[in-house]
Amino acid sequence: MGILEILNLILGLVFEPIALVYSAYYFMSNVERRVYLPKKYYVAGFAVFIIAVTAGSLFFRDDRISAVTGIVLISVLGYFFFQRSLVGVAYDIVFIIGVFLCQTAVIMAAEVVILENGLGSVLFFADVSLVIKIVTVVLLTRLFVYAVNRVKFASLPKLLLFSILILPVFSIIFLLSMWESSVLYFQMKGFGLYVLNAILLIIVNLYFIYLFGYVFKARNLERDLKVYREKNEIQFRYYEELEKKYQESRKMIHDMKNHLQAVEELYGSGETERGSKYVKGMYHLLNSYGEKYYSDNKMLNIILNDKFTQAERDGVRTKAMMGEADLSFMSDLDITTIFANLLDNALYASRQVKNSDITIKMDTFNEFIVVSIQNSAVQPHEIECSQKRNREGHMGLGLVNVRQTLEKYHGTLQTEQNGGEFQVNITIPINDVHQRMQSEAGRG
Numbered sequence: 001m002g003i004l005e006i007l008n009l010i011l012g013l014v015f016e017p018i019a020l021v022y023s024a025y026y027f028m029s030n031v032e033r034r035v036y037l038p039k040k041y042y043v044a045g046f047a048v049f050i051i052a053v054t055a056g057s058l059f060f061r062d063d064r065i066s067a068v069t070g071i072v073l074i075s076v077l078g079y080f081f082f083q084r085s086l087v088g089v090a091y092d093i094v095f096i097i098g099v100f101l102c103q104t105a106v107i108m109a110a111e112v113v114i115l116e117n118g119l120g121s122v123l124f125f126a127d128v129s130l131v132i133k134i135v136t137v138v139l140l141t142r143l144f145v146y147a148v149n150r151v152k153f154a155s156l157p158k159l160l161l162f163s164i165l166i167l168p169v170f171s172i173i174f175l176l177s178m179w180e181s182s183v184l185y186f187q188m189k190g191f192g193l194y195v196l197n198a199i200l201l202i203i204v205n206l207y208f209i210y211l212f213g214y215v216f217k218a219r220n221l222e223r224d225l226k227v228y229r230e231k232n233e234i235q236f237r238y239y240e241e242l243e244k245k246y247q248e249s250r251k252m253i254h255d256m257k258n259h260l261q262a263v264e265e266l267y268g269s270g271e272t273e274r275g276s277k278y279v280k281g282m283y284h285l286l287n288s289y290g291e292k293y294y295s296d297n298k299m300l301n302i303i304l305n306d307k308f309t310q311a312e313r314d315g316v317r318t319k320a321m322m323g324e325a326d327l328s329f330m331s332d333l334d335i336t337t338i339f340a341n342l343l344d345n346a347l348y349a350s351r352q353v354k355n356s357d358i359t360i361k362m363d364t365f366n367e368f369i370v371v372s373i374q375n376s377a378v379q380p381h382e383i384e385c386s387q388k389r390n391r392e393g394h395m396g397l398g399l400v401n402v403r404q405t406l407e408k409y410h411g412t413l414q415t416e417q418n419g420g421e422f423q424v425n426i427t428i429p430i431n432d433v434h435q436r437m438q439s440e441a442g443r444g
Contacts, residue, residue, distance in 0.1 A: 002123075004121070004123045004124055004127055005123065007127050008123060008126055008127050008130065009239060011127060011130040011131065011134070012130055013054070015130075015134055015405055016048045016130055016133060017053075017054060018133055019133075019134040019137050019138055020049075020050060020053060020070075021046050021050055022138070022139060022141075023043070023137045023140075023141035023264060024046070024049065024074055024077070025046065026141055026145065027092070027141050027144060027145055028074075028077065028078050028081070028082040028083070028092065029082065030145045031083075031088065031091050031095075031144075031145060031148050032082075032083045032085060032087060032088040032091060033082050033083060034082070034083055034084055034085065034088075034407070034410045035080075035081060035083065035084050037081060041081065045077050045080075045081055046077070048073070049074075049077060051071045052069050052073055053069055053070050053073070067096075067100045067172075070096055070100075071093060071096050071097065074092045074093070074095075074096045075092055075093060076090050078091075078092040085407075086308075089273060091148060093168075094168055095144050095345050096167065096170055097168040097169065097171075098140065098144065098205065099136070099140050100169070100172060101136050101171060101172060101175070101198065101201065101202055101205065102132075102136055102140055102202060102437040103132070103133050103136050103137070104175060104198055107129045107132055107133070109131075109200060110125065110128055110129060110132060112375075121224050143376035143401060147368065151312075158368055167204070167205055167208050167211075168205055169207055171201045171202075171204075174196070174197075174201070175201065178197065188368055215269075221423050223401065224333065224419055224420075227333050227336055227337050227401075228333060230336060230340055231299075231333060231336040231340075234302060234303055234306045234336065234340060235302055237306050238302045238305055238306050241305075241306075241309060242395070252375075255351075262278065263275055263278055263279060266278060290306070292305055294320045294322050295322050295327075295362075296326075297327045297328070297335065298334075299335045299336065300327060300339060301336055303335070303336065303340050303343065304320060304339075304343075304360070305337050307340070307343040307344070307347060308358075309359055310347060311347055311350070314347070314350075314351055315356075316347065316350045316351065316357060316358055316376075317356070317357035317358070318357065318358050318359075319357065319358070319359045319360075319363075320359075320360050321359070321360070321361045321362075321363075321364060322360075322361075322362050322363075323361075323363030323364065324363065324364055325362050325363055325364050325369045325370075325371075326364075326369075327369070329409070330409070334405050334408070334409075337401055337402060337405045338402050338405055338406065338426070341399070341401060342373050342402060342416050342424055343358070343360075343373070344422075344431055345375075345399070345424075346358045346373055346375035346422075347375075349375050349376070349377040349422055350375045350376050350377070352377070352378050353376045353377065353420065355376070355378055356375070356376035357375070358373070358374070358375045358376075359372075359373070359374045359375075360372070360373050360374075361373075364430070367429065367430050368394070368427045368428065368429055368430065369426075369427070369428040369430060370425070370426070370427055371424075371425070371426040371427075372423060372424070372425050372426075373423070373424045374421060374422070374423045375421070375423075376421065377417065377420060378420070386419055399413070399415075406426065406428065409428050410425050410428070410429055411426060411427060411428035411429070412426070413425070413426050
């Protein structure tokens, strides 16, 4: 057995499987990851993956079977072991198709250079092809992770998201069809035209994704700008309300001498009950001038003060039961997106009924941050038509934005309605948040 044959076995049976496993794991770990399972599951899953891909390559001697097997297995591994979302599967499919296209084009180019010009044997070309495949998959994995993390697609409708797959799928079908129908042409004229088509298709695919990137970026910037504007408006109203209360408290302090004299006269004349009522009234008045303290988180405290003030003006009763829940890992924009949207929805629904109320509860339970918002609402049959009319309105879009924001922290949102009460439940796993933050710190 010659050196080239030994090298071919080492490259094909050792280095190529290692490169495939590394690239697949690295990509899925750094793109839309939401699932963290024990390591033994990942070892078993990738063992099946590499055995299936290697079997397709060795026994069937057909790269097409290996490519299809790789696409299916990457999609399954990505969904059950890493992402649990169709968005993540879409990323995985685009990634594996992109790698296959690039590898095909580069190998064809090498075939033209080596075989048609007599620069080496078929075995030498096979070794070069394996080296090209290994280097290409590693480099492209890094490139894809960098590109995807710069442009997040999750805020797009799923139909638009899956339209990204149209061109890559068409490209790979076109290349395979061209290969099958042009074998005689390749024997007579060579692979030059095929390689040129493959390279042009890769360029078109990259440009297509580049254009989509601008659409996604603009959409995300528009959403962030809207949340940032809402955050600023909430803070402005909050500080404006504080200024108003400060001016009223100055008037109260100015009249304090008169109030104290009145209380002294009431107690001095034996009118104890009237004196007690007068003092309680003063306490109530002083309390109304102060800021209510709901949470250690400054932004959440501002939002609750702002929304509850609006509720009280509309005659909606409010109640907050806030336990110890640390939200320091969340940005102010994300806190605004989640709580301002949910409380706006609760306010809107509560205004539609009489004697309404809103209750928010938050605490830490079994390594989860749990949030529950309950509000009065009209009966389900009464809002059915209204929801159809407003499906694209504020309430629907608000919940979509909340869900997308929670996905960043591996959180979930559930809604339920029981008669005249609507409830939103949020859970955020604390361990997943810490793992995500450590992962991001490690990449930084």
